Amino acid sequence: KQEVTQIPAALSVPEGENLVLNCSFTDSAIYNLQWFRQDPGKGLTSLLLIQSSQREQTSGRLNASLDKSSGRSTLYIAASQPGDSATYLCVPMNTGFQKLVFGTGTRLLVSP
Amino acid sequence: EAQVTQNPRYLITVTGKKLTVTCSQNMNHEYMSWYRQDPGLGLRQIYYSMNVEVTDKGDVPEGYKVSRKEKRNFPLILESPSPNQTSLYFCASSLRDSGTEAFFGQGTRLTVV
Numbered sequence: 422k423q424e425v426t427q428i429p430a431a432l433s434v435p436e437g438e439n440l441v442l443n444c445s446f447t448d449s450a451i452y453n454l455q456w457f458r459q460d461p462g463k464g465l466t467s468l469l470l471i472q473s474s475q476r477e478q479t480s481g482r483l484n485a486s487l488d489k490s491s492g493r494s495t496l497y498i499a500a501s502q503p504g505d506s507a508t509y510l511c512v513p514m515n516t517g518f519q520k521l522v523f524g525t526g527t528r529l530l531v532s533p
Numbered sequence: 534e535a536q537v538t539q540n541p542r543y544l545i546t547v548t549g550k551k552l553t554v555t556c557s558q559n560m561n562h563e564y565m566s567w568y569r570q571d572p573g574l575g576l577r578q579i580y581y582s583m584n585v586e587v588t589d590k591g592d593v594p595e596g597y598k599v600s601r602k603e604k605r606n607f608p609l610i611l612e613s614p615s616p617n618q619t620s621l622y623f624c625a626s627s628l629r630d631s632g633t634e635a636f637f638g639q640g641t642r643l644t645v646v
Binding site: 452453455457462463464465467470512514516519520521523524525526 | 566568575576578581583589591592621623625629630633634635636637638639640642
């Protein structure tokens with residue numbers, strides 16, 4: 422059974438800092454791993470999708486790495502901005518599984 | 534544009550009054566599913582569908598029904614809503630099973646009074 426842990430649970434930083442959000446998962450037989458952000462009460466926005474054959478994926482100020490064998494993924498946010506304030510969710514994806522398993526997320530607050 | 538569309542976005546209803554939340558995707562995805570999100574509990578799966586006419590229960594199916602008559606649509610039906618079904622609901626789709634990239638709808642905020 423896949424279990425996902427995200428550390429830290431909450432993070433509050435001043436604008437401009439570089440951030441590291443950690444995700445660990447118990448079943449390393451994944452096909453993909455997807456990072457989402459969710460604004461309070463809103464939908465899930467896909468940030469990055471890393472396929473199991475990749476080690477990292479970049480989009481703008483975001484970089485996600487994947488160490489499949491150790492069951493870990495890291496999301497780096499460079500030069501954080503107040504608009505980055507949201508909850509970030511890591512979702513490892515196993516083929517043959519009938520549901521997505523979500524971590525509890527990291528709640529990020531970036532202050533001006 | 535590839536998307537998953539849910540309607541309505543917001544709904545306030547009374548206990549016992551049947552309602553349907555629609556979900557439609559334009560990506561020819563086989564797999565669709567419904568989740569509810571509650572504070573402190575994260576996202577929990579209600580129902581999923583692997584293809585047309587193939588549906589199955591998720592973790593919290595009580596009080597809900599679904600149907601998959603067409604590939605693009607996967608409505609969520611609450612036959613007799615109760616206050617404990619007040620929640621934020623998400624529809625998701627992916628090409629095959631849950632191992633492929635997931636696309637989410639914008640969410641439906643349901644309040645049952």
